[in-house]
Amino acid sequence: MPAVRTRFAPSPTGYMHIGGMRTALFNWLFARRHGGQFILRIDDTDRVRNIDEALAPIFRAFQWLDLMWDEGPDVGGPHGPYFQSQRFDHYHNAMVALLAARKAFRDFDPPERAKADREAAEREQRTYLNVRRSLELSPDEVARRAEAGEPHVVRFLMPRGEGRMLTIDDAILGPVEFHVSNMPDPVIMRGDGSPLYNFATVVDDELMEISHVIRAQEHLSNTPIQALLHEALGHVPPVFAHIPYVAAPGSKEKLSKRKLDKYQKNPLFQKMFEQADRIFPKLGIPENERPDPVMVEYYERIGYLPVAVINALARIGWSLDDKTDIMDRDTIVANFDLGRVIKSPAGFDPDKLDSFQQHWMGRLAIEEKVAGVLPYLVAARLAPDSSGQWTVDSGETRDPAAVHRPRSTVHSLLTLIGKRIKVFGDVLDFDYLLLPDDGFAYDETAFDKRVRKEPAPELLRGFRERLAAAEAFDAASLEALMKAFVEERRVKLGDIIHAVRVAVTGQATGPGMFETLEFLGRDKCLARIDRALARL
RNA sequence: GGCCCCAUCGUCUAGUCAGGUCCAGGACACCGGAUUUUCGAUCCGGCAACGCGGGUUCGAAUCCCGCUGGGGUCACCA
Numbered sequence: 001m002p003a004v005r006t007r008f009a010p011s012p013t014g015y016m017h018i019g020g021m022r023t024a025l026f027n028w029l030f031a032r033r034h035g036g037q038f039i040l041r042i043d044d045t046d047r048v049r050n051i052d053e054a055l056a057p058i059f060r061a062f063q064w065l066d067l068m069w070d071e072g073p074d075v076g077g078p079h080g081p082y083f084q085s086q087r088f089d090h091y092h093n094a095m096v097a098l099l100a101a102r103k104a105f106r107d108f109d110p111p112e113r114a115k116a117d118r119e120a121a122e123r124e125q126r127t128y129l130n131v132r133r134s135l136e137l138s139p140d141e142v143a144r145r146a147e148a149g150e151p152h153v154v155r156f157l158m159p160r161g162e163g164r165m166l167t168i169d170d171a172i173l174g175p176v177e178f179h180v181s182n183m184p185d186p187v188i189m190r191g192d193g194s195p196l197y198n199f200a201t202v203v204d205d206e207l208m209e210i211s212h213v214i215r216a217q218e219h220l221s222n223t224p225i226q227a228l229l230h231e232a233l234g235h236v237p238p239v240f241a242h243i244p245y246v247a248a249p250g251s252k253e254k255l256s257k258r259k260l261d262k263y264q265k266n267p268l269f270q271k272m273f274e275q276a277d278r279i280f281p282k283l284g285i286p287e288n289e290r291p292d293p294v295m296v297e298y299y300e301r302i303g304y305l306p307v308a309v310i311n312a313l314a315r316i317g318w319s320l321d322d323k324t325d326i327m328d329r330d331t332i333v334a335n336f337d338l339g340r341v342i343k344s345p346a347g348f349d350p351d352k353l354d355s356f357q358q359h360w361m362g363r364l365a366i367e368e369k370v371a372g373v374l375p376y377l378v379a380a381r382l383a384p385d386s387s388g389q390w391t392v393d394s395g396e397t398r399d400p401a402a403v404h405r406p407r408s409t410v411h412s413l414l415t416l417i418g419k420r421i422k423v424f425g426d427v428l429d430f431d432y433l434l435l436p437d438d439g440f441a442y443d444e445t446a447f448d449k450r451v452r453k454e455p456a457p458e459l460l461r462g463f464r465e466r467l468a469a470a471e472a473f474d475a476a477s478l479e480a481l482m483k484a485f486v487e488e489r490r491v492k493l494g495d496i497i498h499a500v501r502v503a504v505t506g507q508a509t510g511p512g513m514f515e516t517l518e519f520l521g522r523d524k525c526l527a528r529i530d531r532a533l534a535r536l
Numbered sequence: 537g538g539c540c541c542c543a544u545c546g547u548c549u550a551g552u553c554a555g556g557u558c559c560a561g562g563a564c565a566c567c568g569g570a571u572u573u574u575c576g577a578u579c580c581g582g583c584a585a586c587g588c589g590g591g592u593u594c595g596a597a598u599c600c601c602g603c604u605g606g607g608g609u610c611a612c613c614a
Contacts (some may be wrong), residue, residue, distance in 0.1 A: 002545070008612090009614085011613085011614050013614090019592085036612035043614060045613095045614085046613065046614075107612095111611095113611060114611095114612085115611090118611095122537080125537065125538090127537095127538055127539085128537090128538085128610085146567080152559055153612055156549065173541070173542095174553095176541080177540090178539075178540075179538095179539070179540095182538085182539085183539080183610095184610090186611095187611080189612085190612045191612060192612085194612090196612070196613085196614090197613070197614045198614095201614090216608095217540095217541065217542090217607095217608065218609070219608095219609090219614090220540065220608075220609080221539070221540060221541095221608075221609045221610070222609085224539095224540095242541085243546070244541095244542085245607090245608075246540090247607085249547080250546080250547065251606095251607095252542085252543095252606055252607055252608095253607070253608095254607080266564095267547095268547080276576090287547095292582060306593075309607045312548095315548065315549080315563090316548075317548090317549095318549095319548085319549055319550070321548075321550075321562090322549080322550035322551075322561060322562060323550080323561075323563075324562085324563095325548085325549090325562075325563050325564085326563090342542095342549080343541075343543095344541085344543065344555045344606095344607090345541095345607065346547090346548065346549085347547065347548075347605090348548095348598095349547055349548055349564070349565090351547075351548095351564055351565055352547075352548060352563080352564050352565085354564090355563080355564055355565090356564095358577095360576090402604050418577085419576070419577050419578090420575085420576055420577080482573095492573095493573060494574090496573095496575060497573045497574080498573070498574070500573095501574070507574090507575090508572075508574070508575080509574045510576090510577080511575085511576085512572095512573085512574095513573060513574080514573095
């Protein structure tokens with residue numbers, strides 16, 4: 001096999017689609033697997049205004065997942081430039097060659113005319129073929145009008161009326177046949193001299209020596225045009241491999257950012273939006289700036305692990321064998337194979353992603369969790385930033401005692417809440433453990449049931465005194481303390497434990513009670529119980 | 537509508553190319569049990585699929601034909 005070179009060619013849209021990321025991943029994987037190169041090329045022929053801004057989220061997504069390219073923006077390479085907007089000379093030369101070989105022609109028909117032709121065909125229910133009026137013009141006439149600067153496009157001449165079939169040997173779909181003789185002549189150059197996607201792609205894939213074009217199946221219908229273009233230009237075409245596109249959860253419809261409204265009602269997608277509702281407000285992200293679950297950015301901001309996202313993405317349409325689901329990146333690279341890519345579209349499954357996430361989160365060392373969680377605590381002003389400063393001084397929610405909250409506090413917080421954190425952003429669900437003693441909210445339903453109801457107040461007062469007098473304040477001692485208390489008072493453990501939990505955390509549920517008390521420490525426990533008692 | 541693709545548990549999939557070992561395997565979700573001060577986590581167990589109809593064959597999830605269903609794409613977007 002010749003050197004493997006794959007590419008991903010996003011257009012600068014200002015966001016990175018999760019489905020596009022999956023396509024990029026497969027390209028990256030295939031290149032890595034075969035010791036080849038992965039090229040990033042920017043498809044900006046359509047000229048964008050602030051390209052830097054539109055590109056930033058794309059680069060960021062690749063960096064986050066650590067899928068770096070061997071050639072492309074920033075790193076450069078021998079086949080640059082890697083922005084199509086800077087490669088117009090190449091496209092122009094190829095166009096001139098096609099024109100000279102009479103494999104393309106200048107079409108002087110105004111766009112309205114082509115549109116009218118198309119609509120007429122539609123009305124009469126016949127296959128639309130563009131009318132080649134300009135082909136009737138004499139070469140001199142064409143030259144004269146072109147030189148006079150008369151607006152026109154350049155169209156590639158498709159074989160017409162020959163009943164010609166073209167077979168593409170797709171690496172995933174196998175042979176796919178097209179009736180090439182009743183396809184309209186595609187425009188390859190706009191009136192302003194800029195190339196169209198189908199053309200620029202062919203020219204660049206050749207020049208950049210791309211060996212395998214791995215892309216989503218939605219591009220299948222472009223393939224005969226590109227194959228013919230390669231042929232006309234005298235290229236050996238690359239291998240085409242059309243992977244199934246990523247569908248919306250539980251459906252076969254292509255995942256699309258335009259259908260976000262619909263996804264809000266999709267039960268499988270629901271949890272993603274709920275997660276956003278829970279986490280983003282605490283990070284101070286305004287509602288209109290929230291990343292949505294169709295974008296890669298969403299997963300980064302919520303606090304998913306790159307390894308989990310890659311694991312999930314790789315399993316959409318590809319499998320290693322009949323039983324392996326959990327795979328780290330190296331395992332996937334070592335086993336990736338186009339032959340094991342399936343043909344039918346596959347829904348993106350948030351539940352499955354979460355199970356991968358849970359698995360990989362569980363394997364993290366506590367220090368890694370601390371590092372992952374810290375930015376969230378800082379953003380929510382529950383911990384100082386790296387310089388020891390609070391980003392914003394918010395007198396109300398700030399806990400003076402915590403200004404110099406040591407890293408060890410976060411460490412013990414994570415020891416306490418451990419596996420309850422599925423994504424890093426979940427740490428904010430436990431903000432009540434870090435907020436000032438008078439700053440967290442009580443779950444009123446739980447408060448009524450567990451604290452206000454007799455005999456809870458009396459028990460709470462009694463147990464408060466035990467806590468105040470306790471010799472040791474570690475979980476084991478506290479447990480012994482409470483058990484002794486319960487026996488003495490001849491009550492059930494549940495009677496007091498729930499009262500203490502609600503009084504001290506405001507929550508009806510949470511981590512182990514005694515561990516929680518130990519984490520908070522005596523002073524805070526007493527202060528919180530006093531606060532609860534005071535609001536009876 | 538034209539062209540093209542696809543079709544196994546609710547979901548992601550293995551098995552299909554080389555028909556029997558598949559009354560179809562794994563994972564997620566779901567349900568039940570164990571454990572537990574709560575929630576969660578964990579461990580056990582369970583439910584659950586070859587779209588339909590014809591062939592070919594001793595034998596078909598696997599091969600052939602048809603149907604049905606789902607989807608992609610039809611721009612001077614990418």
